[in-house]
Amino acid sequence: MNAQVMPCDRQEIGSLFLFEKLTPEQLGRLCAEGRVERFEPGPVYVEGAPATCFYVMIEGTVVLSRRVGKDDVEISRTSQRGVYAGAMQAYLGDRVPQTYTNSMRVTEPTRFYVLPAQSFADVMQEWFPMAAHLLEGLFFGARNTQRAIGQRERLLALGSLSAGLTHELNNPAAAAVRATGALRERVGRMRHKLSLITQGTYSREALASLIEIQERTAERVSKATALSPLEAADREDEISDWLGDHGVAEGWQIAPTFVQAGLDTDWLSQVAATVDESILPGAISWLNYTVETELLMGEIEDSTSRISQLVGAAKQYAQLDRAPHRDVDVHELLDSTLLMLSAKLGPQVRLVKDYDRSLPExxxxxxxxxxxxxxxxxxxxxxxxxxxxxxxxxxxxxxxGDRLLVEFRDTGPGVPQEIRNRIFDPFFTTKPVGEGTGLGLDISWRIVVNKHHGALEVNSVPGDTRFRVLLPYTVPHEETDRNPTEEEPSTAEEPS
Known part of the structure; x- marks a missing residue:
C-alpha cells in the first residue's frame, strides 16, 4: 500500500454528499480525527483483513472485488466523487466480525478522506444516535428474517422429503410383513411334512439323500438369475410336463415356484436318480416347501436391505453424525439426495447419472x-x-480447471429469457401461489457462492436447461462457519 498523507480541507470534505449537512465544528472534528491520503495505483485494503478505516473517495477511480475460489471477481468500478467503503459496520462493534468484506484498489492516483473505524463508530453514535439504532435494527432484522425464512424453506423441503421417505419405507416394510406371514405358513407345512416323512417307511439312507438334496436346492436358489417372461413360460411348461410324467400331482402349481428358484428338468432328473421312485412325489413336495421358504427369506432380506439403504440415505442426506465442514465425495451426496427424492421424481422423469467417479473430494x-x-x-x-x-x-x-462441476440438465420447457436474470432473486417464483416460496434458488446461490466460494450458473433453451454448480477444490484461508442463508451486508458490497 503506497499512500501519502495530505492536509485535510474542511471545505473540500464538506462538499462530499456524505458530509454536506455537517456543521463547521463537526467538519473540524472529522479533519482532526481523520486524514486525507493519496494512493498510487494498486491495492488499498484486502478482503478478510481487519477493518480499520472508513474511506470516502475525493477524486480518482476505485474498484471493489470479491474473492471467489482463487479468483478476485470485480463487483464495482466507479469514479463518482463521494462514494464510500471500508469499515461500514464499525458502529455495530464486536457483534459482527470487523473485517473487510471485499478488496479495494485504485487504478489511478486517488485521494480519500480516511477515518479510523473507532472514530467512525463514535461519530455515528454521538451525532446520529437514532440513525445508528435504525441501521442496527435493519442490519440484524434483515439477517434474522433471512435466517428464519431459510429455516422455513429447509423445513418445507424436509417435510416433503419425509413424506416421500415414508412412502418409500412403507413398500419394503409391507413386503417384509407379507413375506414373514407367508414364511410362517410354509414352515408350518414343512414341519407337518417332516412329521409325515418320519412316520413313513423311509430308510436312513433315503432321509440322508433328501437332506442332501435339500441343501443343494437351497444353494441353487441363492444363485438363481431372472429369466425373460418367454423363457420362464417355456420352462414352466417343461417342468409341469416332467412332474406329470413322474406321478407328481398338480405339478402346474409347483412349476412356477421351481422356475423362480432357477430349477429345471435336469435338476429334477438328478433328484429322481437320487431317491426311490416310490418316495419321489413326497420328496418333490418337501423340496417345494424348501424352495418357497428360501424365496421368502430372500424377499425379506431384500426388503430389509432396502429399508436399511433408505435409512442410510436419510442419514447421509441429513449428515447427522458428521462434521459440518469436511472433504466430501459429491457422488455420495448426490446419490443420497436422488434416493430421497425418488418418489417425487415420479414415472415421468427418467434419471440419468453421468458421473466421473475419478474426481477428487x-x-x-x-x-x-x-x-x-x-x-x-x-x-x-x-x-x-x-x-x-x-x-x-x-x-x-x-x-x-481447478473446480468441480455438478450439472443438472432437464428436458423441460426452459427458463424464458426475460426472467433468466431474476430467478436467483429472493421471493421470485413462477410457481402458482402456495406451491413455491421463491427462495430455493436464492438459498442455493448463497450456499454455493457465499458459503463455498463457488459459482451457480444457468443456461437454458427449450428442451435443454442446465444448472451448473462449480465448487473449488481449495478452501479460502478466511473460511468461516457463518450461516449461508444470512444476508450479506449490502452496504459493503459496492461503494455508495
Whole structure:
C-alpha cells in the first residue's frame, strides 16, 4: 500500500454528499480525527483483513472485488466523487466480525478522506444516535428474517422429503410383513411334512439323500438369475410336463415356484436318480416347501436391505453424525439426495447419472450442498412434469480447471429469457401461489457462492436447461462457519 498523507480541507470534505449537512465544528472534528491520503495505483485494503478505516473517495477511480475460489471477481468500478467503503459496520462493534468484506484498489492516483473505524463508530453514535439504532435494527432484522425464512424453506423441503421417505419405507416394510406371514405358513407345512416323512417307511439312507438334496436346492436358489417372461413360460411348461410324467400331482402349481428358484428338468432328473421312485412325489413336495421358504427369506432380506439403504440415505442426506465442514465425495451426496427424492421424481422423469467417479473430494458443508441438490432436482422434475410428457433429468459431474462441476440438465420447457436474470432473486417464483416460496434458488446461490466460494450458473433453451454448480477444490484461508442463508451486508458490497 503506497499512500501519502495530505492536509485535510474542511471545505473540500464538506462538499462530499456524505458530509454536506455537517456543521463547521463537526467538519473540524472529522479533519482532526481523520486524514486525507493519496494512493498510487494498486491495492488499498484486502478482503478478510481487519477493518480499520472508513474511506470516502475525493477524486480518482476505485474498484471493489470479491474473492471467489482463487479468483478476485470485480463487483464495482466507479469514479463518482463521494462514494464510500471500508469499515461500514464499525458502529455495530464486536457483534459482527470487523473485517473487510471485499478488496479495494485504485487504478489511478486517488485521494480519500480516511477515518479510523473507532472514530467512525463514535461519530455515528454521538451525532446520529437514532440513525445508528435504525441501521442496527435493519442490519440484524434483515439477517434474522433471512435466517428464519431459510429455516422455513429447509423445513418445507424436509417435510416433503419425509413424506416421500415414508412412502418409500412403507413398500419394503409391507413386503417384509407379507413375506414373514407367508414364511410362517410354509414352515408350518414343512414341519407337518417332516412329521409325515418320519412316520413313513423311509430308510436312513433315503432321509440322508433328501437332506442332501435339500441343501443343494437351497444353494441353487441363492444363485438363481431372472429369466425373460418367454423363457420362464417355456420352462414352466417343461417342468409341469416332467412332474406329470413322474406321478407328481398338480405339478402346474409347483412349476412356477421351481422356475423362480432357477430349477429345471435336469435338476429334477438328478433328484429322481437320487431317491426311490416310490418316495419321489413326497420328496418333490418337501423340496417345494424348501424352495418357497428360501424365496421368502430372500424377499425379506431384500426388503430389509432396502429399508436399511433408505435409512442410510436419510442419514447421509441429513449428515447427522458428521462434521459440518469436511472433504466430501459429491457422488455420495448426490446419490443420497436422488434416493430421497425418488418418489417425487415420479414415472415421468427418467434419471440419468453421468458421473466421473475419478474426481477428487472437495471441501464442503455437505448438509447444505444436499439442500442445493434438492432444490435443483425438484425444480428440474417440476419443469419436466409441466410439459405433460416424459422427460430426462441428467446429473453430470466433471472437472473444469481447478473446480468441480455438478450439472443438472432437464428436458423441460426452459427458463424464458426475460426472467433468466431474476430467478436467483429472493421471493421470485413462477410457481402458482402456495406451491413455491421463491427462495430455493436464492438459498442455493448463497450456499454455493457465499458459503463455498463457488459459482451457480444457468443456461437454458427449450428442451435443454442446465444448472451448473462449480465448487473449488481449495478452501479460502478466511473460511468461516457463518450461516449461508444470512444476508450479506449490502452496504459493503459496492461503494455508495
Amino acid at each position: 472437495v471441501p464442503a458443508y455437505p448438509a447444505e450442498l444436499n439442500q442445493v441438490w434438492t432444490n435443483l432436482v425438484d425444480n428440474a422434475a417440476q419443469a419436466i412434469r409441466a410439459t405433460g410428457n416424459e422427460g430426462t433429468l441428467t446429473v453430470r459431474t466433471a472437472r473444469e
